[in-house]
Amino acid sequence: MSRPKIATLWLDGCSGCHMSILDMDQRILELASRADIVYSPLVDTKEFPEGVDVAIVEGAISTDEDVHKIRLVRSRSKFLISLGDCAITGNVPSMRNPFSTQEILERTFVENTTTNPIIPSEDIPKLLDKVVPLHHVVDVDLHLPGCPPPADVIWETVTKLLDGEMPEVTIKTRFGK
Amino acid sequence: MDEQPIAIKTLTIDGKEVGARSGDTILQVAQEHGIWIPTLCFLDGLTAYGSCRICMVELEGNNRLFPACVTKVYEGMVVIIHSPRLEHYRRVIVEMLLSERPHICSVCVSNGHCELQTMAQLLGVTSVRYPYLMRKHDVDASNHRFLHDDNRCILCGRCVRVCSEIEGAHTWAFSGRGVESRIVTDLDQPWGESESCTGCSKCVHVCPTGALIEKGRSVAEMAKRRQFLPYLTVMRKEDAE
Numbered sequence: 001m002s003r004p005k006i007a008t009l010w011l012d013g014c015s016g017c018h019m020s021i022l023d024m025d026q027r028i029l030e031l032a033s034r035a036d037i038v039y040s041p042l043v044d045t046k047e048f049p050e051g052v053d054v055a056i057v058e059g060a061i062s063t064d065e066d067v068h069k070i071r072l073v074r075s076r077s078k079f080l081i082s083l084g085d086c087a088i089t090g091n092v093p094s095m096r097n098p099f100s101t102q103e104i105l106e107r108t109f110v111e112n113t114t115t116n117p118i119i120p121s122e123d124i125p126k127l128l129d130k131v132v133p134l135h136h137v138v139d140v141d142l143h144l145p146g147c148p149p150p151a152d153v154i155w156e157t158v159t160k161l162l163d164g165e166m167p168e169v170t171i172k173t174r175f176g177k
Numbered sequence: 178m179d180e181q182p183i184a185i186k187t188l189t190i191d192g193k194e195v196g197a198r199s200g201d202t203i204l205q206v207a208q209e210h211g212i213w214i215p216t217l218c219f220l221d222g223l224t225a226y227g228s229c230r231i232c233m234v235e236l237e238g239n240n241r242l243f244p245a246c247v248t249k250v251y252e253g254m255v256v257i258i259h260s261p262r263l264e265h266y267r268r269v270i271v272e273m274l275l276s277e278r279p280h281i282c283s284v285c286v287s288n289g290h291c292e293l294q295t296m297a298q299l300l301g302v303t304s305v306r307y308p309y310l311m312r313k314h315d316v317d318a319s320n321h322r323f324l325h326d327d328n329r330c331i332l333c334g335r336c337v338r339v340c341s342e343i344e345g346a347h348t349w350a351f352s353g354r355g356v357e358s359r360i361v362t363d364l365d366q367p368w369g370e371s372e373s374c375t376g377c378s379k380c381v382h383v384c385p386t387g388a389l390i391e392k393g394r395s396v397a398e399m400a401k402r403r404q405f406l407p408y409l410t411v412m413r414k415e416d417a418e
Contacts, residue, residue: 085282085283089275094279094311095279095284098311133304133305144303145304171301174282174298175282175294176283176294177282
């Protein structure tokens with residue numbers, strides 16, 4: 001039997017959830033002995049591969065590129081986990097939602113800049129009108145709330161899934177900290 | 178005072194037989210017997226209000242749902258606290274509260290001390306099925322000691338009740354309807370200009386979320402201290418007798 005494939009993806013978040021994955025410390029070695037981490041900000045693969053068993057996604061959907069990525073990830077993964085509050089609620093990235101994207105861009109690239117105050121328009125993803133959670137764009141199999149979710153909870157979830165069981169971790173983590 | 182003999186009623190809560198005094202509510206009886214019914218707007222020491230609907234229970238032989246905090250017991254009552262239907266509705270209520278205003282726990286002063294956050298965890302709410310309303314709400318920072326953040330308010334009315342029932346100041350009130358509902362001070366004047374507010378801070382400490390807070394608190398620093406409430410209620414009752 002081929003080894004299970006795990007992938008992690010970083011969308012609009014602060015990377016804190018990936019820091020929490022790293023906080024599993026030496027258990028990452030144990031994980032690596034049981035499964036292949038085929039795609040992640042932590043490994044050097046350029047394209048999201050086919051046939052992923054567990055995809056763990058941090059961050060909210062904020063741009064047209066995020067929409068493209070999450071649809072690709074969904075189509076190539078058996079089990080999709082929303083990791084952390086940004087992926088689940090929009091969290092801090094969604095704090096721009098009461099404002100228009102034009103207001104946000106003006107504020108960021110014009111009002112608060114002294115050199116070359118210009119709104120970039122080429123070679124960057126287009127902001128969506130509103131930041132949305134993953135499950136408002138694709139189907140999600142499991143939500144792990146937390147800002148960030150504790151390393152122990154991520155560990156328990158992934159190992160349970162590798163054992164072929166459905167993890168029961170909702171009482172061990174929550175929105176916020 | 179007329180000494181009425183206390184009538185004892187027997188009822189069943191989730192299959193457990195319990196005794197109760199006539200006039201007790203389902204919630205009182207459950208709490209006396211160590212049976213947990215989830216609540217949000219209820220707070221011991223304030224008038225039960227029945228607004229949040231988290232404490233809804235089923236009564237055998239009746240298709241309606243009843244709020245446990247304001248429903249009186251009767252002889253032979255069969256109460257069901259846990260059923261798939263009730264758990265579904267409780268989760269839906271919490272999800273609607275979370276979608277109505279930007280309750281972003283991670284940057285809230287009440288992070289880790291919030292009853293809404295805890296309730297979501299206890300009821301297994303790990304995501305919200307509804308679109309977020311994403312409306313912008315004002316923050317009233319005009320009071321020199323306290324802050325009112327409508328973004329965090331769940332309209333439980335504890336502040337309104339504690340201000341009228343315990344402090345007797347009647348500073349807080351509801352204004353507006355539906356999604357326009359807000360709590361306001363005096364006649365919707367800035368809190369800092371309120372002439373009726375005594376600055377007692379009771380509203381701040383009964384508030385279940387980060388909607389009413391002390392100034393100068395950073396993320397996760399606002400733990401509420403509401404031990405005063407049951408003591409005040411008991412002392413005043415003794416004084417009256």
